[in-house]
Amino acid sequence: MLLVALGIGVLAVVVSAILGPKKATRVKLMAYESGNDPEHGGVGTGQRFPVHFYLVAMLFIVFDIETAFFYPLAVAYQHLVPFAFLEAVTFVLLLLVGYVYVLKKKVLEWA
């Protein structure tokens, strides 16, 4: 499935590259910046971005691991009740402490 899908993508790009016209000019290949000369463009030119994106990614890793722990619990849950419920509550409470800390630190504020 993945191979066929990849194949479709590659095929489309190759066909378009062969069939399309090729009349590149310097101005046409310029990065888009509302008609101005691009300033500090380009890959790896050390542009700076808000730290929020990094924080969100970190939080995502933490909470996605939580979700990953929850999946097996959810599937096997009906064989484990009611003890598993207490376990889950403990786990969630521990995570909620972290969540509240993050909230109070205003990480999710996007100021």
Add this chain to the structure above:
Amino acid sequence: MPDWLAAALITLLKAVLVIFALLTTFAYMTLVERRLLARMQLRPGPNRVGPLGLLQPLADAIKSIFKEDVSVTLADKLVYTLAPIVAIAMALSAFGGLPAGPANSLFGEDPWVYNLNTGVLALLALTSMGVYGIFLGGWASGSKYPILGGLRSSAQMISYELGMGLSLLGLLMLVGTTSFQGIVIWQATHGWLILFQSLGFALFLISSFAETNRTPFDLPEAEQEIVAGYLTEYSAIKWALFQMAEYVNMITASAVMSTLFFGGWKGPQFLNGIIPGISDWPIIWLVVKIAFFLFTFIWVRATLPRLRYDQLMRFGWKLVLPVALANTMLTAAFLAYRGNGGLWFLAILSLAGLVALLIMSDRVRPLWNTPTVRREEDAVRPTPRPVGGD
């Protein structure tokens, strides 16, 4: 011919068929979307190319193949070319695991391309791989708007992926399996899961709107704000591949919602009394349900304005995530201590949660809707904006 070769060939054939079907659906989705949007805005929509504009998608496709493939000087050539391919490949292959009917119902073959015991997980994994396509595309363009769009997009998609994963947990607790077949069969005996997980469904619906970058949440490509986001530097077929990925993701999301919450390929059971066996007709029911959800996607696009970016992130982290967690714990508590009560109690409980969410949505609005106050301006503008503003 040995058995494994025959099986491999059949799988290959099915994969090609599914991809072809998806691409056709995508092409006609663009037409249907334009015509429906036009209807909603009291204008006719594309109706010149062919009868009812039916040849419009074909014309668009041919045009985008014959357009010049511009790649910007500052772009990282390899990644720039690979990104749309990654996006489309992940989007297309996510669909193959969804069953369209009972085993052996497609001319003696199984109506799915691959069937995994961990269907839900595999699907979540594949769809989240789409983030790579978008972000790398934005990064490799070597220009400011695409990088901004890519960053926004990746942050948004990973945030709502949490809500998506968590809102499914209650469902999985009820069903006790992650394979799509198992979930569909469970629903055929116990009733559609939307009844017992209406809160979970609402959260999943919101998250899937955000995952597929559709309006209210289409910040990454907010035309009025950052040109076209990660698409700014793409032209010709590469641009079309990104669009394709977005629409295919939409179709997959609709199919997932119908499979998980609306009984999948099974029709309503009570119709069996009128026409025997109608609820087992393969493919038809699934297509009807997918069409319904696609219509919802378009409808919402014509109705709701876009959120601001900070509102979007707050909405995801402060509302969707905790409520999804609460839904999980609610279902868990119910399953642990239900005693002799049936599932109907859970249905009422979940519905109450949904109603509470709707009523509360105005109260909790300040959670995600408060204007961003910068620190140096704290003294200058403490005045809150009126409720419902922005």
